Amino acid sequence: MKVTTLAAAILTLGLAIAIPQSHASHADGTNTSDLVHKADLIFEGKVVEVDYRTSDVLQAGDVAMPHTYVTYEISRSFKGRSSQDKLITLRFRGGPDDAGNTLIIPGVPLFQVGDQDIVFVRGNGVEISPVVGGNFGRFRISKDAVHSDAWQEIWLRSNGQLDQGNFNEEKKSVTLRIGIKEFTFETETKAEWTPPADATKLTPVQFRKFLSDSVNQHYTPQALSSLKPAQSVQMHEQFAVGKAKPVAAPAVAPVLKKLDLEAPPHVEMTIHKD
Template sequence: MTLSLTLSLLSACDLSGAPVSPVDSDTLEVVDPAEFEPAGTDLERFDFTARAEVADAVFVGEVERIDYRQSSPDSRGGTLPFTFVTWRAERAWKGVAPGQRVTARFVGGVTPEGYASVVSELPLFQEGDRDVIFLDQNGLAGCPLLGCAAGRLRLIDGRVYDDEGGSLVADEAGEVVVGGWRNLPEVNVVTVGTVLVDRRVDQDGPGEGADGMPERAFTGLLDSRLVNLRSAPTTRSVNPDAPFVVRFLDREPSR
């Protein structure tokens, strides 16, 4: 999946968010299109121990703020829209502390012309969302979650789901699996800027299923499995107002 090549545009009436404000900080650069590929795609989806070892940070957080920015122009004037998501960590296993705020940058967002630029297979966030986040390569990857959408689990009404509304349940062996799908408005319809995006898709595998497992049971499972994580420094948080350049826009197109 090449995230930089799967942008789709949806019309909007008004532009939400402010333009980039130059500040005294280093310019962030994406130097290779491959860096837009999510890490962790070779890991088992629900092997949380292995995923936590690879991730830079693992935490439960509530989305407090969404910001939209454009990358600074490259040598040809090209830019891309990005979304900055800020969580306040409620509970943490690695890379952050409870109460800490961390901001991550995702390719796609709102353009200066007032369009919503949506990248296929990337999560979309709303203020008030509560998530279990496996953060990785923040500021370097176009999707700074381990395995991209697999690096975000939804906490909705005290239950746990994947990014597409799959109910996470425990099987007979006590392992986490998707036990069906729920038709959840919090998953299906998301606002990007001023545009309502309908994310409903045809699901493969199990049909309509039960609610996901209780949040308390799931976080307890993580507590039991993530006890021997390697020590890690505080994860990087990206400043929405720091200018950054998407370097691969300078490259000649493939022939």
């Protein structure tokens, strides 16, 4: 199966993508308090529409970059509110382009109509992904379980932090539709994860309470009511993506001292610049 590149992986129809297993609270060092503080909006909702379009070429240097528009119907807000009340449309980099390719960026979540999630939103319409922490700020909600974006169990530690546990066995191979194409994502499980003795696997009811308590610990009702609404992005709004510019390599300071391996121990040889 042919794989081409456009600023990230562009994958063609039918490609099975192997996702390595990982177990960590948050691989990027983001903890629960960080997620709450960084989010402009934290809500629970259902994906009701997924649309795609490329960015506009408004001037020289702009590139037509595929983007995905995900519209949620909000059932509950934990922090903040949407400028569109009970709806919000989030824009993500990636999706089908005009040439029949599909741009999939590692760390940017993928969505299907009907997904039920709790989402931490920041920088909608500005960031490559408006989900806090790439995909760490998206939690999948089902009838009796909570999972990460990658379908790992969510556990609560006694210190108030969240851990990602074992993968959902039923979701180790998932087929998603992106535009008119379908992609199969496969997870390689190398070892079972053993939960710490102080950890509790969260149900949706427990997770909602934990999240509500976390927000209330950091914000008063007055502070919450004064937050600016998170902007919902409109598909018809023009926006452009500039071509990536090469970045010069960082300057390297000259070496002034070097250890001479032939010299006696603890003796340094000095190299002077001409």
